[in-house]
Amino acid sequence: MNFPRSRIVRWGAVLACLACIMLLAAPTWAAHVLYDNQGRRLEVQIGPEFSQPAREQVTAWTEQLAHSLTLVYGHWPRERWLIEVAAASGSSDDPIPWAQVSRGKVDRVTFYVVRNPDTGALLREWTGYHEIAHLLLPYRGWGDTWFSEGLATYYQNLLQARAGLISEQQMWQRLYEGFVRGRNDTRFDGSTLLEVNRQMRSQGGYMRVYWSGAWYFLAADIQLRERSNGRRSLDDALLKLNQCCARNALSVPEIIRKMDADDQAGMFHELYERLRNSRTLPDVTPLFASLGIAVLNGRVQLQAEGAAAERRQQFLRSTVL
Numbered sequence: 001m002n003f004p005r006s007r008i009v010r011w012g013a014v015l016a017c018l019a020c021i022m023l024l025a026a027p028t029w030a031a032h033v034l035y036d037n038q039g040r041r042l043e044v045q046i047g048p049e050f051s052q053p054a055r056e057q058v059t060a061w062t063e064q065l066a067h068s069l070t071l072v073y074g075h076w077p078r079e080r081w082l083i084e085v086a087a088a089s090g091s092s093d094d095p096i097p098w099a100q101v102s103r104g105k106v107d108r109v110t111f112y113v114v115r116n117p118d119t120g121a122l123l124r125e126w127t128g129y130h131e132i133a134h135l136l137l138p139y140r141g142w143g144d145t146w147f148s149e150g151l152a153t154y155y156q157n158l159l160q161a162r163a164g165l166i167s168e169q170q171m172w173q174r175l176y177e178g179f180v181r182g183r184n185d186t187r188f189d190g191s192t193l194l195e196v197n198r199q200m201r202s203q204g205g206y207m208r209v210y211w212s213g214a215w216y217f218l219a220a221d222i223q224l225r226e227r228s229n230g231r232r233s234l235d236d237a238l239l240k241l242n243q244c245c246a247r248n249a250l251s252v253p254e255i256i257r258k259m260d261a262d263d264q265a266g267m268f269h270e271l272y273e274r275l276r277n278s279r280t281l282p283d284v285t286p287l288f289a290s291l292g293i294a295v296l297n298g299r300v301q302l303q304a305e306g307a308a309a310e311r312r313q314q315f316l317r318s319t320v321l
Contacts, residue, residue, distance in 0.1 A: 049087035061122040073239035088112035129156040144252035150213010182211025
């Protein structure tokens with residue numbers, strides 16, 4: 001498969017010093033470096049447990065992931081960041097059993113991938129896009145998990161569609177099915193999202209938390225596009241947040257104040273208060289209707305023409321690029 005790399009320049013398949021070590025010692029981590037069009041640096045480290053063919057599959061996948069992240073505001077969120085890929089037990093049906101983002105002076109995304117992965121299966125797996133989308137926020141993980149997980153859940157679908165890996169129909173179908181899972185997670189209905197968020201790791205409620213956050217960002221994206229007649233979107237808001245605060249450790253309320261300071265309408269704060277105090281996941285039907293999306297027997301139906309359809313199709317490309 002040929003991947004678009006117009007915004008990424010690969011530098012060296014294996015660092016020279018590492019190659020020397022590999023000749024003298026037991027197999028070790030392989031590494032290569034990528035740069036985006038602004039010279040921002042990504043270091044990819046791949047564990048020694050992978051065979052050479054598997055390592056090539058993983059390398060191709062990480063390059064595609066890195067490319068997709070440039071499709072939000074044109075470059076990577078940090079001047080330097082790392083992707084680490086370690087081998088894990090598992091089946092081809094679940095090629096990435098586990099992944100996590102570690103924040104610090106250099107942000108790191110760690111993936112645990114089955115030893116004999118298929119590039120196509122890796123590209124279709126949502127986990128990679130979800131984890132790298134976390135980097136779009138200068139968030140350091142205290143409180144309001146629904147906010148950061150919601151952004152990653154929302155953008156994991158946009159990134160795949162913008163990279164041409166899924167169709168517009170598939171993107172909206174996946175979002176719809178996710179919102180259904182969130183609505184069906186009714187165990188804590190009657191409790192505020194803030195309460196469910198606080199007890200999520202001990203009591204559950206992941207679908208309610210994640211998809212409430214995704215609803216927040218879809219609603220915000222729609223409002224930004226409507227008020228600007230399609231000229232601005234959530235992409236723009238995230239770009240400006242990155243320009244001012246990429247190196248900062250911001251809480252969610254601080255992020256919202258920064259985003260509203262640019263927008264000047266208080267929309268992010270208004271939605272924030274609505275969601276954190278909500279007692280069930282809001283209905284996505286009005287949001288979909290504003291984009292010319294109907295649902296029939298569980299399948300999304302996309303209006304082909306008209307202003308709503310045109311607005312919906314704009315989600316497939318960044319308003320920044």
